[in-house]
Structure formats: structure tokens, C-alpha cells
Amino acid sequence: MSRTTASFVLTGRRDMRISAEAEQRVRQAARELSYRPNLMARALRTRLTHTIGLVSDTIATEAFAGEMVRGAVATALLHEHLLFIGETEGDAAVEKRVVQDMLDRGVDGFLYAAMYTRHARPPAVLRRHPVVMLNCLPADPRTTAVVPDELDAGRTAARALLEAGHAEHIYLVGETPPEVYAGTQRLAGIRECLSQQGTALAGSVDCLWWPEPAYAAVRQLLAEDHRPSALICLNDRVAFGAYQALQEAGLSIPVDVSVVSFDDSDLASWLRPQLSSVALPHLELGRRAVELLLAEHLDGGVEHVRMPLRDRASVAAPAARRGGTRAGRPHR
Amino acid sequence: MSRTTASFVLTGRRDMRISAEAEQRVRQAARELSYRPNLMARALRTRLTHTIGLVSDTIATEAFAGEMVRGAVATALLHEHLLFIGETEGDAAVEKRVVQDMLDRGVDGFLYAAMYTRHARPPAVLRRHPVVMLNCLPADPRTTAVVPDELDAGRTAARALLEAGHAEHIYLVGETPPEVYAGTQRLAGIRECLSQQGTALAGSVDCLWWPEPAYAAVRQLLAEDHRPSALICLNDRVAFGAYQALQEAGLSIPVDVSVVSFDDSDLASWLRPQLSSVALPHLELGRRAVELLLAEHLDGGVEHVRMPLRDRASVAAPAARRGGTRAGRPHR
DNA sequence: ACCGTCTGCTGAATCGAGTTAGCTCAGCTT
DNA sequence: AAGCTGAGCTAACTCGATTCAGCAGACGGT
Numbered sequence: 001m002s003r004t005t006a007s008f009v010l011t012g013r014r015d016m017r018i019s020a021e022a023e024q025r026v027r028q029a030a031r032e033l034s035y036r037p038n039l040m041a042r043a044l045r046t047r048l049t050h051t052i053g054l055v056s057d058t059i060a061t062e063a064f065a066g067e068m069v070r071g072a073v074a075t076a077l078l079h080e081h082l083l084f085i086g087e088t089e090g091d092a093a094v095e096k097r098v099v100q101d102m103l104d105r106g107v108d109g110f111l112y113a114a115m116y117t118r119h120a121r122p123p124a125v126l127r128r129h130p131v132v133m134l135n136c137l138p139a140d141p142r143t144t145a146v147v148p149d150e151l152d153a154g155r156t157a158a159r160a161l162l163e164a165g166h167a168e169h170i171y172l173v174g175e176t177p178p179e180v181y182a183g184t185q186r187l188a189g190i191r192e193c194l195s196q197q198g199t200a201l202a203g204s205v206d207c208l209w210w211p212e213p214a215y216a217a218v219r220q221l222l223a224e225d226h227r228p229s230a231l232i233c234l235n236d237r238v239a240f241g242a243y244q245a246l247q248e249a250g251l252s253i254p255v256d257v258s259v260v261s262f263d264d265s266d267l268a269s270w271l272r273p274q275l276s277s278v279a280l281p282h283l284e285l286g287r288r289a290v291e292l293l294l295a296e297h298l299d300g301g302v303e304h305v306r307m308p309l310r311d312r313a314s315v316a317a318p319a320a321r322r323g324g325t326r327a328g329r330p331h332r
Numbered sequence: 333m334s335r336t337t338a339s340f341v342l343t344g345r346r347d348m349r350i351s352a353e354a355e356q357r358v359r360q361a362a363r364e365l366s367y368r369p370n371l372m373a374r375a376l377r378t379r380l381t382h383t384i385g386l387v388s389d390t391i392a393t394e395a396f397a398g399e400m401v402r403g404a405v406a407t408a409l410l411h412e413h414l415l416f417i418g419e420t421e422g423d424a425a426v427e428k429r430v431v432q433d434m435l436d437r438g439v440d441g442f443l444y445a446a447m448y449t450r451h452a453r454p455p456a457v458l459r460r461h462p463v464v465m466l467n468c469l470p471a472d473p474r475t476t477a478v479v480p481d482e483l484d485a486g487r488t489a490a491r492a493l494l495e496a497g498h499a500e501h502i503y504l505v506g507e508t509p510p511e512v513y514a515g516t517q518r519l520a521g522i523r524e525c526l527s528q529q530g531t532a533l534a535g536s537v538d539c540l541w542w543p544e545p546a547y548a549a550v551r552q553l554l555a556e557d558h559r560p561s562a563l564i565c566l567n568d569r570v571a572f573g574a575y576q577a578l579q580e581a582g583l584s585i586p587v588d589v590s591v592v593s594f595d596d597s598d599l600a601s602w603l604r605p606q607l608s609s610v611a612l613p614h615l616e617l618g619r620r621a622v623e624l625l626l627a628e629h630l631d632g633g634v635e636h637v638r639m640p641l642r643d644r645a646s647v648a649a650p651a652a653r654r655g656g657t658r659a660g661r662p663h664r
Numbered sequence: 665a666c667c668g669t670c671t672g673c674t675g676a677a678t679c680g681a682g683t684t685a686g687c688t689c690a691g692c693t694t
Numbered sequence: 695a696a697g698c699t700g701a702g703c704t705a706a707c708t709c710g711a712t713t714c715a716g717c718a719g720a721c722g723g724t
Contacts, residue, residue: 002674007712017672039436040381041710043372044679051437059398059405066391066398073391073419077426082433084414087405094409101414104371105383211602237602244604247579267599270543270569272576334704339682349701373680376709 001026010037043106052076052293053102054085055095055122056113056134064265064282065115068135071286072111079294081108092123099123109293112136117147117181130298134289135282137181142300146289149304150182153278154189156309157232157260160276162197164258165317166230170194171221172204173214173242174234183234186262190232202228207241209234214241222249229318230258236267239275239314254316264310274312281305333358342369375438384408384625385434386417387427387454388445388466396597396614397447400467403618404443411626413440424455431455441625444468449479449513462630466621467614469513474632478621481636482514485610486521488641489564489592492608494529496590497649498562502526503553504536505546505574506566515566518594522564534560539573541566546573554581561650562590568599571607571646586648596642605645613637 001022008016009026029035043049052072059069069085076083084107086098102110109130112122120136122143133145161170172190176183194200203226207217214233221228222245233239239261243253251257253273261268264279284305292298333354340348341358361367375381384404391401401417408415416439418430434442441462444454452468454475465477493502504522508515526532535558539549546565553560554577565571571593575585583589585605593600596611616637624630 003711004674004713005672011712017670019672022672036432036436038376038438038710040372040375040438041679042712044370044376044681044710045712047679049372049437059402066401069398069417070391070419073417077418077430077433080433082416082418082437085401085405085417086409086414087402098409100368101409101412104368105381105414106370106372211604215604240602270572272543272547335681336683336704337702343682345682348703351702354702370680373709374682376680376711377682379709 001029006030010035047106049106049108050081051105051107052081052083052109052111052290053099053107054083054111054113054134055088055098055102056086056111056115057088057090058115059085059087064263064280065135067282068113068115068286071283072134072290073286075287075290079290081290081294083111096123096125099125103129111289111293113289117150118179119181130293132289132293132298135285137302144292144298144300145302146285146292147302147304148182148280148285148307150185150307151189151192152304153262153307154186154191155193156189156278156307157186157262158190158193160260160309160311160315161230161232161258162193162199164230164315166258167197167199169202169227169229169318169321170199170232171226171228171230172201172232172234173207173218174209174238175206176204176234182262186234202226207238209238211237211241211244214238215244216241218242218245219248222246222251227321228257229321230260230315233259233261235263236261236265236275236277239277240267240271243271243275254314256319258315258318260315262307268310268312271314273314275314276310276312278307278309281307333361338362342367379438381438381440382413383437383439384413384415384441384443384622385431385439386415386443386445386466387420387430387434388418388443388447389420389422390447391417391419396595396612397467399614400445400447400618403615404466404622405618407619407622411622413622413626415443428455428457431457435461443621443625445621449482450511451513462625464621464625464630467617469634476624476630476632477634478617478624479634479636480514480612480617480639482517482639483521483524484636485594485639486518486523487525488521488610488639489518489594490522490525492592492641492643492647493562493564493590494525494531496562496647498590499529499531501534501559501561501650501653502531502564503558503560503562504533504564504566505539505550506541506570507538508536508566514594518566533564534558539570541570543569543573543576546570547576548573550574550577551580554578554583559653560589561653562592562647565591565593567595568593568597568607568609571609572599572603575603575607586646588651590647590650592647594639600642600644603646607646608642608644610639610641613639 006026009023073083084102088095110126111134112131113134114120114136117135121139138145176187205217205221207213231242233242239259246257253259261275261277264277268275268277338358341355405415416434420427442458443466444463445466446452446468449467453471467479470477508519537549537553539545563574565574571591578589585591593607593609596609600607600609
């Protein structure tokens with residue numbers, strides 16, 4: 001048998017005629033020699049390495065975002081691909097270096113990822129290669145991107161409270177500067193859902209999305225004699241801080257105050273009572289991004305992945321209210 | 333100029349004589365064309381891809397272990413290498429598949445990693461390739477491995493308490509089954525250090541290394557009228573559970589009870605008061621593993637990486653004790 | 665008998681580097 | 695002047711696949 005024939009059989013090409021007998025012989029021989037094609041040689045000829053480059057700012061900071069990498073790796077493997085990973089730590093020079101190194105190794109495409117959802121601009125070189133943006137938003141609408149559906153997540157959180165019977169005295173905890181996509185979208189979703197039910201936030205507490213600032217801010221809120229019936233915390237760390245302040249004030253969750261949150265990090269199930277949280281779909285994000293990248297055509301456009309509510313024990317019906325509260329007046 | 337000459341100049345080989353003038357011309361041309369060698373072609377010839385395969389059981393579960401990947405990726409980049417990552421989820425078939433896929437792509441070596449330190453046995457194929465075990469221990473002493481120095485970590489935790497003035501009424505929280513390396517080593521280190529100061533653990537509380545079981549166990553301990561002056565928690569999640577139980581019992585940290593812990597996960601700095609914890613050196617682990625892998629020879633043997641104490645606010649001098657306690661009697 | 669067509673295969677080029685063997689020419693020796 | 699040496703270079707092969715172009719032989723039609 002000639003190499004040509006073997007090649008056609010093994011790569012499964014049907015555009016050359018091969019007898020059943022010859023095909024059997026080739027397969028038999030391949031099995032006996034436990035033949036493995038040399039992918040470097042193949043890549044040299046075909047320019048296809050069955051390899052994807054994942055370029056991200058940080059893989060470890062927002063620790064549980066590793067799920068994103070996990071989804072990508074697993075899905076790539078399903079499609080016989082392997083993933084290179086590269087971390088830029090937000091440094092443009094490192095980014096350029098990483099991208100070039102991947103290009104030199106002939107990656108078939110890129111996943112350009114951010115650990116916090118945000119607007120981002122991939123380096124110019126990538127315009128000439130298949131790219132899917134993962135957890136970040138492109139400036140150019142022809143670029144394909146996958147992000148969590150934060151707007152809907154906001155609605156989901158608000159709905160959870162409404163369905164439990166809350167309507168007034170709902171406070172938002174966490175700042176929402178315009179450049180933080182998750183914050184503004186979640187807030188928009190919350191507002192939309194509440195206003196559809198003819199109600200609105202009783203106020204909001206500005207603080208960084210960390211336990212300590214959230215603790216201080218909620219403590220302050222309570223000190224000013226506000227009596228929230230529910231808190232919507234913009235992430236689980238904020239909820240953690242809120243828990244600390246509520247517990248210190250002798251308020252019971254969920255009897256006195258209900259709490260919903262976002263992210264569904266590990267923390268959510270560690271808190272007492274366990275925290276109801278709208279989950280970031282990190283695993284699914286990674287999965288979809290790879291699927292889009294490996295699909296025939298990249299159409300462009302942003303795909304939003306649903307964020308499901310993980311309903312636990314921090315939401316209950318509002319308590320009967322006694323007088324003397326200041327709730328209702330906007331707080332800022 | 334011939335391709336040969338160019339090749340010799342650009343790969344920096346000095347075993348052929350090349351005039352300074354020729355060298356200049358080659359370099360000039362390379363710069364003008366912004367020449368980048370095709371690494372696939374090079375790999376085909378040299379069998380060197382400047383690529384490392386990282387095979388691990390899970391990259392995301394113990395979330396902050398992503399630091400390990402981070403250290404490895406960054407160090408690989410420093411040495412002009414790129415990292416493939418593969419996740420097995422503990423499935424031997426997947427592992428075999430991942431290793432084979434990496435081999436097909438010609439990786440120069442492997443990092444065989446576990447997210448929890450444990451004994452592990454890499455698949456047989458890997459015996460014929462350079463491997464460094466990362467955060468896991470080989471059966472074969474000729475294999476090179478990098479693990480945290482848990483024994484010393486145990487000493488460090490104990491010393492922190494001794495130096496604060498604790499000597500008696502120190503309890504361990506968390507189970508230590510023989511197959512859990514971190515647990516047994518930490519305990520051994522603690523015992524060694526305490527006994528050198530002529531003291532010993534007052535008792536230990538058996539529970540899984542999670543907040544909920546730890547909460548229940550410490551609560552039980554207090555209900556049985558034990559009055560610990562300090563707790564050594566086998567990880568931060570356990571400490572979290574302990575915090576919840578102590579606070580519920582009205583005990584103040586660190587005034588009434590000091591707490592030290594292990595891992596230094598994000599949680600440690602989120603707790604109130606912030607938790608003193610002996611840090612897992614994940615970043616350094618990843619770094620060292622790559623350095624060893626890329627060094628000339630793999631000598632075999634296990635390298636232990638120091639675990640530093642992150643001293644925060646959960647340890648203080650013991651309070652003056654009042655009567656009526658049962659401390660001192662072993663608890664199990 | 666001749667031509668054309670289809671089937672089933674093969675030889676040789678190709679991808680882009682690294683590597684080996686050997687060639688040319690200058691300068692020096694004898 | 696012939697011979698040797700070494701400096702400086704190049705032609706051709708190699709890695710292991712894919713792929714292009716084409717070649718036998720069978721078969722059918724006229």
C-alpha cells in the first residue's frame with residue numbers, strides 16, 4: 001500500500017476511490033502498529049493543530065471562575081482539541097507576547113477571556129484569526145462573545161423576593177458604577193422587575209463588593225434606623241458582610257430580613273443560613289465559547305447565558321412590621 | 333544567503349563558521365521580514381515543541397488552587413514555553429486520553445498535578461517522559477515531586493499559639509484520617525512543637541473539613557462545657573464553622589478564644605476578625621515544578637515548599653481563666 | 665482494433681524548518 | 695608549483711504527514 005492510500009483511509013476522505021479490501025488492510029496494519037499520526041507533521045501541511053489558545057487576564061483571582069476554564073477544557077477535549085492557557089495579568093505587553101507564542105504554535109483559534117465581565121478589546125493581531133470573547137464584551141459587533149445574562153439575573157433576584165411576599169423595604173447593597181457591567185445590568189433587571197409589580201427599591205447602600213465594606217455599610221444603614229425587609233446583595237461577598245452586620249444587630253435571617261445575592265460562589269453554601277444566590281454560569285460560558293469557536297462560522301453577536309437562581313435558605317416571607325421604622329425613604 | 337546559513341545564525345549555533353558580515357545580513361533580513369520561525373516545522377525536525385502538559389484531577393474545585401496553574405503558566409512563559417492543560421476529574425480513561433493527546437502534540441514534559449495533596453500514581457506511559465509531580469507524592473522515589481511542607485506548617489501554627497502565651501486548652505478541629513496527607517502531617521508538626529514546649533493538645537474535635545460539620549462539632553464541644561483557649565483548625569473552612577459556633581456561644585475571638593488555621597484562602601481575610609492562617613504556597617508550587625521540569629536533569633526526590641504564616645487578628649494572649657471548666661481532659 | 669471512461673491506486677512534490685556532507689577559494693607550506 | 699588547511703558557505707536530505715497529478719487495467723461502445 002502507498003502512503004497516499006493509507007492517508008486517505010485514515011483521514012476518512014471519500015473523494016478518492018478505495019476498495020473495501022484495501023481499506024481493511026490499511027486499518028489492520030494501523031492497528032497492529034498501533035499507529036498514531038504525528039500531529040506536528042500534519043499541522044505543518046494542513047495548518048490545523050487542533051489546538052485552542054485561551055488568553056485571559058487572570059485565571060485565579062476570582063477563584064471560582066476557574067469553572068470557565070474547566071468548561072472550555074472539557075468541551076475542547078470532546079472535540080479532540082487541546083487548550084493552551086495564557087495569563088496576561090492585564091499587561092498589554094504580556095498579552096502580545098502570549099498571543100504571538102500561541103500563533104507561533106499554530107493555534108486554530110482563540111478564546112479571549114476576562115474573569116470579571118467587562119468591555120474589552122482584543123489585540124489587533126487577533127482580527128485575522130477566529131476569536132470568541134469569553135465573559136467580556138466586544139466593541140465591534142462582528143465579534144462573537146459569550147457573557148452571563150446579568151439583566152435577567154437581576155429580574156430573577158427581584159422575582160425571588162416578590163414571590164416570597166416582599167414588596168417594600170427592599171434595599172440594594174453594593175455600588176453600581178457605570179463601567180461595571182454586572183452591577184448596572186443587575187440593577188436594571190431589578191428595577192424593571194420591581195416596577196412591573198408597581199414597586200421600587202426602598203434605597204441602596206453604596207459600597208465596594210467586599211465583605212468588610214459591605215459590613216460597614218449595612219451596619220451604618222441599620223444605625224440610621226432603616227428597617228429593611230430584604231437585601232439584594234450584588235455578590236456573595238457583599239452578602240457575607242451583610243450577614244455579619246445583621247447578626248451583630250440581632251436580626252435573624254430570613255425571619256427578620258431576607259437576603260438574595262449573585263454569583264453563587266462557594267461562600268453561598270457555607271453561610272448560615274445558606275444563601276440564595278443567582279449563579280454565574282461559568283462552566284456553561286466556557287462550554288459555549290468553545291462550541292461557537294469550533295462551529296463552522298463565527299456569526300458575531302453576543303450570546304447571553306442564563307443565570308439560574310440557587311434557592312437556599314435566606315429568603316422567607318416578610319415579618320409583620322412594627323412601627324418606628326424609617327423604611328421607604330430613599331437612602332444614599 | 334542559503335537557508336542553511338540563515339538557520340545557523342538564527343538558532344545561534346556556533347559550530348559552523350560564519351563571517352560577521354554574513355551574520356549581520358541575515359539578522360537584518362530577518363528583521364525586515366519580521367521573520368518568525370514556524371515552530372511546527374521546527375518541532376517536526378527537533379522533536380521539541382517548547383510545550384508542557386499539565387494534567388490534573390480538578391482545576392476548579394478547590395478554587396484558589398488555580399494559583400498553582402498560574403505559577404506554572406507564568407514560569408513556563410518565562411522559559412518560552414506554553415502550557416496545555418487537561419483535566420481528568422479523577423477518571424483514569426480520561427486521563428489516558430488527555431495524556432495521549434498531549435503526547436501526540438509532542439509536549440516536552442508533564443506536570444502531573446493534584447488539587448489536594450495526596451499520594452498519586454501517574455499512568456505508565458509517563459514513565460518514558462519527563463514528569464514532575466505537583467502537589468502530589470510519588471510511590472517511586474526516582475520521580476520528582478513538589479509538595480507543601482505540611483509538617484513545618486503544623487509547627488508554625490502551634491508556635492504562633494505558644495508565642496502568644498497559650499500552652500494548655502489548645503484543641504484541634506478537623507479529622508485526620510491516615511490517607512489525608514495534609515491532616516496527618518499538620519497534626520504531627522503540631523504535636524512535635526507542643527511537646528518540645530512540654531505541653532500537648534487538650535483534645536481534638538473530629539469533623540469533616542467543611543464549615544457546617546465544624547460548626548456542629550465545635551458547638552458540641554462547647555456544649556460539653558469545654559473551655560478552649562485556642563483552636564487549631566485544619567483549614568479555613570473549618571475555622572469559618574468554628575467562628576460561627578464561637579460567636580453563637582457569645583465567645584469573642586481572639587479575646588476569649590484564639591484561632592489559627594491553614595490554607596490562607598480568600599475566606600481568611602473576609603472573616604471578622606481576620607483569620608491568622610498558614611498559607612498553602614500554591615503559586616510557588618507551580619513555579620518550582622516548572623523550573624524543575626525544565627532544568628537539565630530530573631533528580632527524583634520530593635521538594636518541600638515552605639508554608640508561611642499569614643498573621644492577622646485571630647490570635648491573642650489567653651484570657652485569665654475562671655473556674656468550672658473541663659479543659660484538660662482529652663475529648664474525642 | 666480503437667477510443668474513451670471509470671475504478672483503484674501510486675510517485676513525487678510540499679509544508680518550513682534543522683542537519684549532514686561536501687564544495688570553493690584563499691593563504692600558507694614545502 | 696603542487697599540496698594542504700581551514701574559513702565560509704551551500705546543495706540536498708530529513709522529519710511525517712497531506713495532496714496533486716497521473717498511470718495502469720478493466721470494461722464498454724462502435
